Amino acid sequence: MEYKNRISLRLPNWDYTWAGVYFITTCTKDRCCYFGNVVNGEMNLTNSGAIADVLWHEIPNHSENVELGPFIVMPNHIHGVLIIKNAKDEVINYEERKDIVVQRFQNPGKNSISSIVGGYKAAVTKHLKRMGYMFAWQTGFYDEIIRDVYAYCNVTRYIENNPKNWKGDEI
Numbered sequence: 001m002e003y004k005n006r007i008s009l010r011l012p013n014w015d016y017t018w019a020g021v022y023f024i025t026t027c028t029k030d031r032c033c034y035f036g037n038v039v040n041g042e043m044n045l046t047n048s049g050a051i052a053d054v055l056w057h058e059i060p061n062h063s064e065n066v067e068l069g070p071f072i073v074m075p076n077h078i079h080g081v082l083i084i085k086n087a088k089d090e091v092i093n094y095e096e097r098k099d100i101v102v103q104r105f106q107n108p109g110k111n112s113i114s115s116i117v118g119g120y121k122a123a124v125t126k127h128l129k130r131m132g133y134m135f136a137w138q139t140g141f142y143d144e145i146i147r148d149v150y151a152y153c154n155v156t157r158y159i160e161n162n163p164k165n166w167k168g169d170e171i
Contacts, residue, residue, distance in 0.1 A: 016113040019086040021069065021146040023155045024117055025079050029136035033075035034128075038166040048128055048135060049073045055123045056080055063116050069152075070159040074166070079159045081146070082116060117141050 016022075028034050035049030045053060053073045059082070060066050069081025121137045128135040146152050 016143075017084070017111055019065075019084050021152060022082045022084070022113050023079070023144040023146055024082055024113070024141060025077060025143075026117060026121060026141035027077040027138040029138050031076040031138075034133070034135055035073050035075050035078075037075055038163050041164040041166070043072065043074060043163045045073060047131070048133055049075075051127050051131075052078060052124050055120060055127065058123075059116060059120060062119060064111050066111070066116065070156045072159050072162050074162055079162060081152075081155060081159070082113065084111070084113075113143055117143075 034046065035052055036043060036045040038044070043049075053071075056071055056073075056078065057068065060068060065085040067083040067085065069083055071080035072078065121141075125135060125137065144155075146155055
């Protein structure tokens with residue numbers, strides 16, 4: 001695979017190991033509906049979807065200082081909120097960090113958003129393939145730094161209403 005023309009959507013002045021609240025979306029390869037279907041605005045999980053759900057809830061057991069916010073498994077993607085806390089058990093305000101410029105590394109390190117999401121995707125893939133299911137994720141994922149309570153409420157509402165809005169999201 002060639003990635004030379006791939007553009008990073010990550011903020012160049014943000015360290016994704018910093019404490020913060022992150023809205024994550026990752027899709028299945030070719031947006032195949034491995035995880036279930038939506039009927040009357042309700043998500044019905046397949047066995048694959050149940051595995052994706054259970055393994056998301058395992059993230060705090062494998063990553064330090066991580067809590068989970070709202071989450072949903074949809075037919076061909078997941079949405080979830082990851083909350084990374086610092087050693088003092090506080091989320092650091094975005095405004096306190098936005099002027100800091102850091103050197104970006106090829107390997108983002110342990111407990112970064114990339115390593116957490118990558119570990120989750122690898123675990124789902126491993127378990128599903130072990131069970132004999134054909135499965136693949138789309139390369140990469142989308143993240144958004146949630147900067148305030150208003151944005152957190154909007155993301156929560158979006159996640160909660162995702163099954164009801166599925167008709168507009170289907171390909």
